[in-house]
Structures are given as structure tokens and as C-alpha cells.
Amino acid sequence: MGKERTPVPPEVSAEVLFLQDHTCCVCREPGKAVQLHHIDEDPTHHSIRNLAVLCFDDHDRTQVRGGFGKRLLSAEVEQYRDDWLERVAQRRAKADELAVASAEHWAAETKQSFRSKSMIAPAGCLHKSPASTAKSSL
Numbered sequence: 582m583g584k585e586r587t588p589v590p591p592e593v594s595a596e597v598l599f600l601q602d603h604t605c606c607v608c609r610e611p612g613k614a615v616q617l618h619h620i621d622e623d624p625t626h627h628s629i630r631n632l633a634v635l636c637f638d639d640h641d642r643t644q645v646r647g648g649f650g651k652r653l654l655s656a657e658v659e660q661y662r663d664d665w666l667e668r669v670a671q672r673r674a675k676a677d678e679l680a681v682a683s684a685e686h687w688a689a690e691t692k693q694s695f696r697s698k699s700m701i702a703p704a705g706c707l708h709k710s711p712a713s714t715a716k717s718s719l
């Protein structure tokens with residue numbers, strides 16, 4: 582290789598980690614420690630398109646030499662990454678939909694209970710009117 586590794590600019594790593602949900606794009610195990618992997622193996626090529634979030638295990642698999650099928654190839658990482666980006670985006674959209682739906686449901690229920698309270702309220706005041714104090718009203 583020969584190229585010296587340079588740090589990924591923080592705004593690039595932040596965006597990559599956000600877009601890939603801080604989760605290894607290959608095994609997608611939540612909560613695993615992750616690192617950024619340069620798909621083209623150029624450690625100075627810090628483009629968002631060139632970076633994949635990988636756990637240490639899967640990162641090791643990109644480093645394996647020889648042994649057909651053992652090594653995780655750049656093209657594979659790229660496919661996993663692209664698929665994962667899409668899923669993360671879909672999940673977030675879905676989570677938003679659910680949040681909006683439950684907020685609407687909550688708002689509707691609140692409105693309903695307001696409505697039923699305001700229907701009770703005037704009735705509750707009726708005891709002040711002489712007509713409703715009559716025992717025959719029950």
C-alpha cells in the first residue's frame with residue numbers, strides 16, 4: 582500500500598456513522614464496537630461513498646489474504662453497505678410513521694375525553710337549577 586493513514590474528518594465520520602446507524606453494515610449486530618472501513622482500501626480516501634461501518638470481526642475479514650470465500654471483498658462490503666443504508670433509512674421513516682400515528686391517536690383520545698368531559702360538565706351544573714334538584718330526575 583504505502584499510503585499513510587490519515588484520520589477521517591470528524592464531519593465525514595459523523596455522517597457515515599449516522600447514516601449507517603453506528604452499526605456494522607455486514608452483521609448488523611446492535612451495540613457492537615465498530616470502526617470505519619475504507620472500501621477501496623485507500624486509507625486517505627475519506628469519501629462518504631468509500632466508507633463502511635464495520636465491526637472488528639468483519640473488518641478483520643476484509644484483511645484476510647487467500648482462502649477463497651474467507652475474505653470479505655470490497656464489492657461485497659459495498660453491497661452490504663448500500664443495502665444497510667436503505668434499511669436504516671426505511672426503518673427511520675417507519676419509526677416516524679409510527680410516532681406520528683401514535684401522536685395522532687393520543688391527540689384523538691385526548692380530544693375525545695375533553696369532549697366527553699365538556700358533555701358531563703353542563704350536566705354536573707344542573708344541580709344548581711331548581712328543576713334538576715327534584716328527586717324525580719333520578
Ligand SMILES: [Zn+2]
Nearest residue numbers: 605608636639
Ligand atoms: Zn460485523
